[in-house]
Structure formats: structure tokens, C-alpha cells
Amino acid sequence: MTYWNVEQKTSPVPLSKDDGYLEQLRNPTQAMLLDSELRSRLLVFGTPESAEAKTEASAQLAFLNDAGNSNTLETLAFIQRPQESFFQGQLKWVRADSDLRVDRMPEIQVQLSDMLSFFGAQFYLDNGRRRKTLLYLSVTLTVAIHVAALMKFHLRQNRPVDYAPEVQPVIQTPDHSSFPAGHSIEAFAIAQVLHRFMSGEKAKASIASCFDISDSKNLPFLLAHRISTNRVVAGVHFPIDCRAGAYIGLILGDLIYNLGADRSGDAGGPRSISIQDGGALSFEGTGESDFLLSNFSEIGQTKEKGGIQPLAIARHLWAGAAAEWKF
Secondary structure, three states: OOOOOOOOOOOOOOOOOOOHHHHOOOHHHHHHHHHHHHHHHEEEEEEOOEOOOOEOOEEEEEEEEOHHHOOEEEEEEEEEOOOHHHHHHOHHHHHHHHHHHHHHHHHHHHOOOOOHHHHHOOOOOOOOOOHHHHHHHHHHHHHHHHHHHHHHHHHOOOOHHHHOHHHOOOOOOOOOOOOOOHHHHHHHHHHHHHHHHHHOOOOOOOHHHHHOOOOHHHHHHHHHHHHHHHHHHOOOOOHHHHHHHHHHHHHHHHHHHHOOOOOOOOOOOOEEEEEEOOOOEOOHHHOOOOOOHHHOHHHHOEEEEEEEOOOHHHHHHHHHHHOOOOO
16 A cells, blocks of 8 residues: 555536535535524523512523624514413413313324424425425524523423423423423424415515415414414413414514515515514413414514615525425
């Protein structure tokens, strides 16, 4: 065996200097890049509960925007955990929903590890005709998991079984915070992005319009609601966990979609996104309510925020996904 002679023998195909570089990468690598870009710009800050001031823990979700070549933090959502007695009062809904366990058990089991397949049952989501869409939604899911983990860390709330052993969850109760519900954040973020793709909206529509169940394009939101409530049926969440998760998920999904979407004819132009309007959202006024889309009033507490700079990686991958839908 001899050492090889250090001489160039071939001319390598040059790596692209523009967005074509992404097409020289495999799908998992493209997804990793977009996931990393989004996570590096999403921050979650927490304020612990204070016994002296009698305030509950709160968490803020923010996005690092670099419009105008200057970095600014845009608050997307600011959530305050309800008081202890609030969750105790919600046990009645956990008990009521447990009657659905026989019907929902197969779904509950699969959704422990697979959520996207349920959305794929509504519309083609595969590595064939919707390869780029599936990639974009997969990143939406991983980023939503990232946000949910940090929100839970700061908002720390016990699970239903901690209050009443009679709940007897039908799956293993997770060891992390019940509030907000991670499955709800993930499902509603995916529903928001998928809805935008399938409806072909070039102009921003009101988030509230997404709950018009007479429109088949809103099916992703109905599915997201079912996935969320399955966690209450299973006995591992309160309805309020799902309400908070849905609110966060819709705002997060709106951001992820619009960081790539070309809605103005100029893929590099600034975007407008939905952010929370007002102070901390506590959900205290919904203690007597189950989580129903018909009474999901929190979504009305959003407003439009312009001047959001799109991301080059998101723009490129969005363009490929958008081309997979016939508008």
C-alpha cells in the first residue's frame, strides 16, 4: 500500500452560490437548515409565579426580526397560567370526555408518535406529489415541539391525575407540564400552514375565518381540534391546556408560513403576521367552558404586525411547496 499523490485529478461540480444550493442537498438536510434557522430566531422568556404578588407564572414567545438590517424582538404571544383553582374546576370536563375513550383510543395511541399522517388522510402528503409540502410541515412540527417544550418549562402545571387518581389516564402521563398542551400547539401550527397552502391565499385572511366549518379548506383546523381534545379524552390534559396551545399554535403557524410565502409579488418583500393584541392572556374567563371551536374567543385577541423580514431558506422551500398545489 502506498500513499496517494496529492494532486487534483478531477474538477468538482461547484456548489451553487444562490438558493440553488438547497437543491443540491437531500430533503432531511434542507429541513434541518430551515429548522435551525427558525429555532435560532424564536425565543421563549419566562416569569416565575410570585406568592408575594399573588401572580401566576407567565411565558412570552418572541421572534427575532432583522428587517432593515437591524435585529428587533417581536412579541408573538404572552401567556399567563391560570390560578390553581381554575384547573381544579376543569376536572369535570376531563371526566365528561373520558366517555369517548372507547371510540378514540386507536387515534390516541397513534398520535403519541405520528400526527402528520392524520393530516395526510385529508390531503395528499407524501414524498411524491407533495414532497416539499411535507418537508415544510415536518419543520413546522419540530419547531412547534421546540416552542412547546420551553413554554411548558416556564408555565409548570400539574396534570389531571395529580388532582384525582380516579382520572386513570389510558396512556402514560407525561412528566412535563400540562399547560399548555404540546399536541395542541403542534396540531394547530400544522393546520395553519396547511390551510394556507391548500387555500392558495395570496392576501392575508383573518385567522378567525379559519373556523368557518362550512368551508372544506378549513378541515385541517377541525382535525387539529380533534387531536387536541383527544389528549383530554386520554386523561392527560385539561381543556384549558388545549385552548392555550391552539392560540399559540395558530400564531406560530402564521409566522412560519409567512416567513416564506410570496403574498406581494415580491418574494423578498416584508410580511405581516398575526401577533397577540394586548397584555398577558390568562384564560381566567373561560373556566366554565370546554374547548370548543365555537367558543374559542382567544383567537380574536390578535392583530396584524407588518415589516417582518422573510427568510431566504423559508422562501425557497415555500416556493417548491406552493407549486405542488393547484390554485
